[in-house]
Amino acid sequence: MSPIIPYFQSIYPLSTASQEALAGICREISIPKNQDLQSIGQTCKTLYFLKKGMARIYYVKDGMDVTEGFYGEFNLIARAESLFAGKPSQKGIQVLEDSELWSIDTSALTSLHEEHRDIERLFAKLFQKAYVETIQRIENLQFHAAEERYHLLEKEQPEVLKRAPLKFIASYLGITQVSLSRIRAKKS
Amino acid sequence: MSPIIPYFQSIYPLSTASQEALAGICREISIPKNQDLQSIGQTCKTLYFLKKGMARIYYVKDGMDVTEGFYGEFNLIARAESLFAGKPSQKGIQVLEDSELWSIDTSALTSLHEEHRDIERLFAKLFQKAYVETIQRIENLQFHAAEERYHLLEKEQPEVLKRAPLKFIASYLGITQVSLSRIRAKKS
DNA sequence: ATCCTAATTTAACATTTGTTAAATGCTTTT
DNA sequence: AAAAGCATTTAACAAATGTTAAATTAGGAT
Numbered sequence: 001m002s003p004i005i006p007y008f009q010s011i012y013p014l015s016t017a018s019q020e021a022l023a024g025i026c027r028e029i030s031i032p033k034n035q036d037l038q039s040i041g042q043t044c045k046t047l048y049f050l051k052k053g054m055a056r057i058y059y060v061k062d063g064m065d066v067t068e069g070f071y072g073e074f075n076l077i078a079r080a081e082s083l084f085a086g087k088p089s090q091k092g093i094q095v096l097e098d099s100e101l102w103s104i105d106t107s108a109l110t111s112l113h114e115e116h117r118d119i120e121r122l123f124a125k126l127f128q129k130a131y132v133e134t135i136q137r138i139e140n141l142q143f144h145a146a147e148e149r150y151h152l153l154e155k156e157q158p159e160v161l162k163r164a165p166l167k168f169i170a171s172y173l174g175i176t177q178v179s180l181s182r183i184r185a186k187k188s
Numbered sequence: 189m190s191p192i193i194p195y196f197q198s199i200y201p202l203s204t205a206s207q208e209a210l211a212g213i214c215r216e217i218s219i220p221k222n223q224d225l226q227s228i229g230q231t232c233k234t235l236y237f238l239k240k241g242m243a244r245i246y247y248v249k250d251g252m253d254v255t256e257g258f259y260g261e262f263n264l265i266a267r268a269e270s271l272f273a274g275k276p277s278q279k280g281i282q283v284l285e286d287s288e289l290w291s292i293d294t295s296a297l298t299s300l301h302e303e304h305r306d307i308e309r310l311f312a313k314l315f316q317k318a319y320v321e322t323i324q325r326i327e328n329l330q331f332h333a334a335e336e337r338y339h340l341l342e343k344e345q346p347e348v349l350k351r352a353p354l355k356f357i358a359s360y361l362g363i364t365q366v367s368l369s370r371i372r373a374k375k376s
Numbered sequence: 377a378t379c380c381t382a383a384t385t386t387a388a389c390a391t392t393t394g395t396t397a398a399a400t401g402c403t404t405t406t
Numbered sequence: 407a408a409a410a411g412c413a414t415t416t417a418a419c420a421a422a423t424g425t426t427a428a429a430t431t432a433g434g435a436t
Contacts, residue, residue: 081323127316134319166385178424334392366396373416
């Protein structure tokens with residue numbers, strides 16, 4: 001369990017009692033490469049934090065697989081639109097390599113809110129962080145052309161370029177695989 | 189003050205005491221067309237809800253004015269990336285027409301959190317809503333070509349097409365004014 | 377090692393979007 | 407009403423991205 005609680009502490013300080021309560025609902029799990037952590041159609045009832053590995057959230061639109069985002073170590077992974085609405089998600093979560101992660105059941109988490117206000121605030125903050133990252137992503141998609149978006153990804157999540165297959169990266173950037181391959185070729 | 193408290197109630201139920209406390213920190217203000225509600229460089233310390241009118245959040249990049257989003261009646265308007273970080277915002281808020289709105293000082297709001305847990309949760313929910321809309325916006329920018337994005341805006345915020353000038357709509361969609369004008373011409 | 381399959385790159389061409397500049401239309405001011 | 411200043415549209419061409427298909431490469435399975 002160890003390194004996840006210190007990570008939480010770095011986001012929002014927790015009382016000793018809250019640390020213990022929270023540690024009590026974190027489960028460690030392992031998932032083999034390419035497997036779905038959560039499938040399309042399921043309602044989001046679990047939050048994940050990667051200990052080791054890499055994951056993506058994806059959806060299928062017009063028969064095409066689209067990667068919405070890539071997530072590395074310690075990133076909060078959740079399908080917020082499903083969690084907040086309590087409705088089935090149109091999105092799935094898949095790991096790109098053999099991964100280890102912590103999972104937290106949201107109803108267990110919610111039941112800690114009454115007694116542990118700091119835990120409620122910690123997760124509010126984690127979602128705020130995710131929200132801000134999403135806003136920045138919009139700026140990126142809205143303002144930059146495909147090639148610039150590629151170089152931004154290269155700068156901000158260089159591991160993704162090494163670990164994710166071309167097709168995932170292309171749909172994440174909002175371009176075709178051929179286009180992405182062309183952009184890469186330019187580099188020389 | 190009237191209609192804003194019922195709106196809040198529809199998002200998250202509030203005790204009578206909380207309703208009164210919250211009403212006590214809502215201020216009604218009027219702003220003339222084209223004026224900035226908040227300027228670039230200011231730290232976000234106020235939240236707004238439009239009673240009447242329309243607003244946009246914008247930023248300047250490479251000398252170009254880019255509209256990040258349009259906001260209509262009862263929408264929460266805030267520069268989240270600045271609010272959550274406590275840092276100056278690179279974004280401004282401008283009203284597109286003579287507008288009336290409610291403003292809420294964030295430090296006054298925060299001071300209500302301890303005593304009024306329902307208020308804290310109400311605003312957590314409002315930001316969740318905003319977050320989910322942002323996620324959907326990404327799907328839109330990532331997956332759809334310019335013309336489709338235009339038609340989606342037409343469907344989801346038709347008032348924007350009537351009330352906002354071409355240049356704001358174009359940068360919102362991530363295209364040039366000329367391109368937008370061309371898309372419009374196709375319609376016939 | 378070899379074969380088989382999937383992933384990536386390359387090529388050729390079509391379509392979309394960007395760029396620059398001019399023409400038209402609309403508002404506001406005088 | 408005329409003039410001035412913006413906003414929007416149109417046109418012509420350039421650049422970027424999409425599409426289809428073939429060629430190459432890389433990895434896994436036998």
